[in-house]
Amino acid sequence: MMRLKSRSVLLGRWVLRFFALLGDFVLDSLKVLRLSLTTPIRFKHVIEHAYSLGAQSVGITLITAGFVGMAFALQVVREFLKFGAGKMIGGVVGIAIWRELGPLMTGVVVAGRVGAAIAAELATMKVTEQVEALEALGHDPIQYLVVPRLVAVMMMMPLLVGLADCIGFLSGYVIAVGIGRINPFWYFESANTMLTLFDIMGGLLKGSFFGVLIVLVSAHLGLRTNSGAKGVGEMTTRAVVISLVLIFVLNYVLSSVMF
């Protein structure tokens, strides 16, 4: 009986802690979104972050998209050719890439690279008193540190997703034509027939949602860091893991609503 009671107490504490953390995250996120809409944007900072967080992610995004596109096309080519459906390969690869794989891969890459960078940088600033110094000098840390990063990532994510989509689709073309001996005309024609503008725009929109999520989670955790180098490492890892999990959940929700 006593054991059951202590377990209940532990569970109760865990639930309370979970909702307290969730509440903090929601309040911080609302503040970031409110400040993004109501305060002047520092475009110099936005451009700096767009370069370091977005432009410098292009290489890894394209490599990832290229190989995922090729691997996916390889499986599709093998199976579709068995059923004599080679003319549909371009359309199937296109739908998969534009609706799902492009935004998801880009989200995963950006969560790993950009989410970790934001969390580590803000956490380091927090433990070295730089965030408090910013406040002491009359600036709101969320407005100064988080809003420009959010705007930059929101700007860059659709571009990264669009690039990943194109490279993924063209990599699929290389496999379909090179290995599957598909007529190049049918690859593009089936994509042209099956893909709609909404598929393309929906994928880009998903990317923006993922970008917002990554910045909100990483910035929130970075600014909550309290305990030295160990805390910086823990919060950085946590930011990447939570961002990844939430991206997969959000991807399912958005896909079921949009497509």
Next chain:
Amino acid sequence: MIKIRQLIKSYRDRLVINGLDLSVEAGEKIAIIGPSGCGKSTLLRLIMGLHEPDNGVITVAGVTLSAISHTEHRLVRRHIGMLFQSAALFDSLSVFDNIAFPLESTDDSDRVIRDRVLELLHLVGMTGYERAYPHELSGGQRKRVGLARALALKPKIMLYDEPTTGLDPVLSTSIEDLIVDLNRQFAVTSIVVTHQVSTIFRTADRIYLMKDGQLLPAVAPSEIDQNEAYRVFVRGGLA
């Protein structure tokens, strides 16, 4: 200039400040001493408005902090400079940009800002380091630049969090001299939180010992040996 009444602050279940009272007049310089973790730095952050008290009233330059909005808080903070224990320079900015940072939110022209930064660098003995980055500076140099940045907006109050901790005696003396000079030249009200005995004696008119979340009655530096609690803390129990 600063009035604190019945201040209470706790973190989770730990009571750090417990009914603290303090009054500091304009132009005065006081030191607060006490064991590590007793709440000295917390007190500075409460005065600065970086943390919110659980209870009590803090009045700075006639403004009650609990009665004003966040925006007004930021305006009040412009009258207070703070030198952080780690100097807290922004890693991504050069020395020049660190010191110019508070000035960028004023209406001053670039030329005025540049002149002010160079003047401050001269004041803290760091002329010629404008282009250096924080990671290229020693601990003492970082503290000097942090001090220059804190002084950029000509604050009426300066809060020093362990200004000489971790510095060699020569650098400590130079920082202490700066604190005294600032008080003498510009009548800046100073609160120094420190462990360093030399800093206590050189920078304060009055000394407070923090114990159990409260401040013991102040003593002058010359009276330390006559007060048992102060003598034990400062001299390590030696008569």
